[in-house]
């Protein structure tokens with residue numbers, strides 16, 4: 001079943017990054033730092049990363065769920081809580097965000113208590129109401145309020161701020177923001193403080209800034225809409241050096257017919273209780289799309305083709321006049337729309353609309369060399385086969401020895417394994433910096449962590465496809481015997497290794513896919529289900545077919561990412577194909593299925609790094625192991641078994 005035949009919203013990360021970069025540099029000219037607001041995208045990590053690449057100083061969010069989504073994706077940048085927090089979530093606010101906007105003493109007390117309980121202080125910005133009548137302390141009440149805030153030892157007031165043109169539509173001016181600055185100065189004098197931050201509003205403050213009208217002390221703006229939609233919000237006009245089409249909503253034509261423009265028969269109210277009116281334009285070509293009020297805010301959509309008009313919509317249907325459309329249309333075509341802020345918000349929160357982040361930057365296209373990382377390159381059994389075949393496939397191989405595994409193949413503790421992986425990650429990082437594709441030929445699952453560590457540092461947004469019979473989602477708590485290999489994915493997400501000071505999570509769960517899993521313990525399942533990682537079990541492969549599964553896996557791993565890492569544990573194959581595995585699990589992929597996966601990855605040209613294990617090149621190891629691993633390796637670089645090899649382009 002193609003679940004993605006419904007409406008989609010495409011999110012052009014490159015455009016968002018360029019918009020953000022333009023605004024960051026305009027603001028810098030006025031001494032202002034930008035908090036990039038991701039709330040309209042529900043905290044989409046890809047968007048957050050685009051904003052961070054563009055140089056925003058922090059991220060702004062209004063919901064803890066979204067903040068968790070960002071933190072789960074490994075985003076460690078400072079996050080500002082924009083919506084004044086409810087008392088009930090004070091402990092979570094202290095745990096998850098770096099600074100929050102506040103206006104209630106009770107909430108501040110709860111934040112202070114929660115911070116003290118953790119032996120810390122929580123940073124706050126006190127909001128002042130300049131007349132817009134949404135959040136903020138009324139100016140007359142400010143000093144008594146501040147007297148009480150100053151008594152709270154767990155909160156540190158780092159600044160003051162205001163929010164305008166939200167509820168009351170009050171326009172930011174030199175006068176009302178001047179009042180904010182005067183209050184800042186009064187507070188500073190009264191308490192002998194120096195407030196670092198004067199947060200002067202949202203996208204609606206940009207026109208005043210550009211006109212040079214922002215008071216000097218204002219040094220921060222919190223910008224969402226101007227970055228996402230390229231518009232200032234006072235007049236709704238396109239903002240300087242930004243584009244307005246970073247988001248496009250598309251839906252499919254399910255009926256296309258010529259019909260009269262006025263209904264026949266006696267008319268009453270429509271499905272939503274409205275009294276429709278019609279003007280007679282004769283018989284016109286009309287299209288019905290597979291979307292409706294359940295998904296999008298119809299009034300907030302503008303067809304990309306200005307010659308198409310929206311006539312109306314019910315819950316699941318949208319009706320267009322396409323008589324004059326610029327391109328001839330047919331049933332099955334997708335029609336594109338640009339959303340306004342409300343329509344964007346509705347689309348991003350709709351469960352029916354598929355979110356598709358995109359970037360045109362694909363690192364794999366420029367990678368023409370491979371670094372094979374192996375304990376003892378000279379003794380790899382198929383080295384000459386690899387050295388002759390890879391050049392035929394368009395990539396140059398070079399070999400690099402790596403830190404050998406400690407003598408005991410199984411490590412005592414997870415921490416010891418990660419320490420080893422950390423040392424090994426240097427070799428992977430070097431191969432990446434040399435602009436090559438690292439191929440880690442390993443013997444133990446913990447070696448994969450080396451790849452994750454290097455990628456997290458150098459390609460933080462990477463996607464990941466893992467072929468493995470096991471989920472590897474154990475934690476030291478859920479598994480008695482010491483087998484760190486079975487814990488590495490949970491560990492990569494930061495579970496069970498709290499004491500290590502590493503940038504956990506090491507992987508991006510929303511872009512991580514497990515393929516071929518057939519052994520998941522009940523203790524692993526709970527953690528896996530909460531993890532945002534996609535799993536295709538062997539049963540999914542049976543019912544969907546391997547082609548559908550691998551295509552979905554590639555789509556998920558590469559969606560909005562610049563690089564993809566592929567991890568192959570040979571135990572994904574059926575034990576009949578790979579004898580003498582340490583932990584064989586019956587019923588795995590066939591040789592052909594595994595090759596089809598590798599060939600499909602080769603054709604998709606997303607591969608930026610790879611690990612294959614275990615190779616088991618120790619005395620007594622079965623030579624078929626390295627042989628099969630080599631076959632997988634050559635296949636993922638484009639070697640076909642039955643057809644002539646095609647070089648990577």
Ligand SMILES: *Cc1c(COP(=O)(O)O)cnc(C)c1O
Pocket residue numbers: 037039062082083101163201202203204222223224225226233
């Ligand atoms: C949403 C929000 C912003 C961002 O507003 P835009 O108009 O999207 O720039 C800034 N500050 C606060 C408090 C917000 O809630």
